[in-house]
Structure formats: C-alpha cells, structure tokens
Amino acid sequence: QHPELDRVNPSCVNTLRICTLRQGGDVKIYHVALRMGHGRTVTDNLSIGGLIAGVDPETGRVDATAKLQAGAAFTHHPTTGAEFASVIIPHFAESIDLAISAHRRLGLLHSIGWDICVQEDGPTLIEGNHNWGEQIPQGTRYPAMRETYVNSIREFVAAARASKAGTAGA
Numbered sequence: 001q002h003p004e005l006d007r008v009n010p011s012c013v014n015t016l017r018i019c020t021l022r023q024g025g026d027v028k029i030y031h032v033a034l035r036m037g038h039g040r041t042v043t044d045n046l047s048i049g050g051l052i053a054g055v056d057p058e059t060g061r062v063d064a065t066a067k068l069q070a071g072a073a074f075t076h077h078p079t080t081g082a083e084f085a086s087v088i089i090p091h092f093a094e095s096i097d098l099a100i101s102a103h104r105r106l107g108l109l110h111s112i113g114w115d116i117c118v119q120e121d122g123p124t125l126i127e128g129n130h131n132w133g134e135q136i137p138q139g140t141r142y143p144a145m146r147e148t149y150v151n152s153i154r155e156f157v158a159a160a161r162a163s164k165a166g167t168a169g170a
Contacts, residue, residue, distance in 0.1 A: 002090045002118045005034075008082045009051075012037035014044050015126060016055065016089065016116040018099040022156060027103040029096060030111065032057045034089065036066065038079045051077070053084050060092030061085070095123040102128060110156045 005014045019031040032055040035044035044050045046069045053066035064085040065073045076083050089095065099114040102125060106112070115126040 002120050004087065004090050005118060007080070008034075008077055008084075008087055009036045009038055009044075009080055011040055011079070012042050012044055013117050016095055016114075016118065016123075017052075018095065018114045018116060019111065020099050020103040020114065021111045022103070022109065024155070025159075027100045029057045029100070032096075034062050034066075034087070035115075036077070038077060055089060055092075057096070060089040062087040062089065089118060091118050091122045098123050098125055108160070 001013050008014060014034060014036040017031075017033045017035055018029065020027050021030045034053045034055050035046065036051045036053070037044045038049070038051055041049055046052050049068065051066040051068060051074070054063040055061070056063070062084045064075055066077070066084050067073050075085070095116050095118060098116060099112075102114060103109070103112050106128070109130060111130075113129040115129070117124045117126055
C-alpha cells in the first residue's frame with residue numbers, strides 16, 4: 001500500500017470503500033470511506049474491529065474522526081497515533097475514476113461498494129460488493145443520506161419498468 005496509508009496503519013492493507021450509484025442514466029459517487037485495521041488486525045473489516053472514516057469525495061481528505069462498529073470515535077489512530085484530519089488519500093481522483101469506470105461496465109447494477117487499495121503507483125481494484133454495508137455511510141460523514149439513496153432506487157426501478165414496457169410493445 002502507499003506509504004501515506006502505511007503511516008496511518010501498517011498492520012493490514014487499508015482500503016477505500018467507494019460506493020457508486022446508477023442515477024440519471026450515469027454512475028455517481030454516493031459515499032467514500034477509508035477502512036483501516038488497528039492493533040494486530042490483518043484486515044480492515046469493520047465487523048472484526050476495523051476503523052472507518054469518511055473521506056471528502058471532492059478532495060480525498062479523511063474526516064477528523066474515525067469510528068469502530070461499536071461507536072467509539074477517535075481523532076487519532078489508536079495504534080499509530082496518526083491524525084486522521086491530516087490524511088489526504090494519494091491517487092484519489094484516479095481511485096474515483098476507477099470505481100465509476102468499473103460500475104459503468106457492469107450494466108444495470110444499481111449500487112456497488114468498491115474496495116480499492118491505493119499503492120505507490122496508483123489504485124488497484126480489489127472487489128465490488130453488491131451488498132456493501134449501509135453501516136459505512138451511516139457511521140461516517142453521511143448519516144442523513146437515506147433520502148438520496150432511496151430516491152436513486154425509485155428512479156432506477158422506474159427506468160427499468162419504462163424500459164421493460166417499451167420492449168413489451170415492440
């Protein structure tokens with residue numbers, strides 16, 4: 001992983017979770033978070049003790065506070081002491097472009113949570129998750145994004161129905 005992310009936590013690969021939505025005929029960013037391990041953990045999974053911090057989707061700056069799934073909040077990494085607000089994700093624009101490009105290639109999937117490893121030479125896509133975990137945006141910088149997400153689902157379903165109705169009469 002990139003040295004900047006290694007400085008935050010060297011015990012595992014810390015990944016970006018970039019959530020994308022198909023909306024208005026294109027793919028848009030819904031949420032971005034940095035997932036981190038701590039202590040001796042060898043994974044950044046929130047469900048087994050990892051930390052999560054929101055990331056500004058425009059600048060790549062990590063939010064000032066990271067949280068555990070249980071809700072405990074930290075301004076500094078509990079193992080390394082790295083200050084979260086001082087972290088700017090390297091290769092951030094490339095990471096965003098990678099997630100959007102990958103989602104565009106997958107046809108009609110509505111939302112995907114992309115796990116991306118940021119390395120010295122750029123981002124690497126690890127996987128896309130169709131069931132990407134609503135606790136991530138709820139627990140970080142977007143606690144009130146439910147309306148945006150629900151509206152995007154309504155729009156997606158309406159477009160699918162209109163498309164199906166158009167092909168049924170053909």
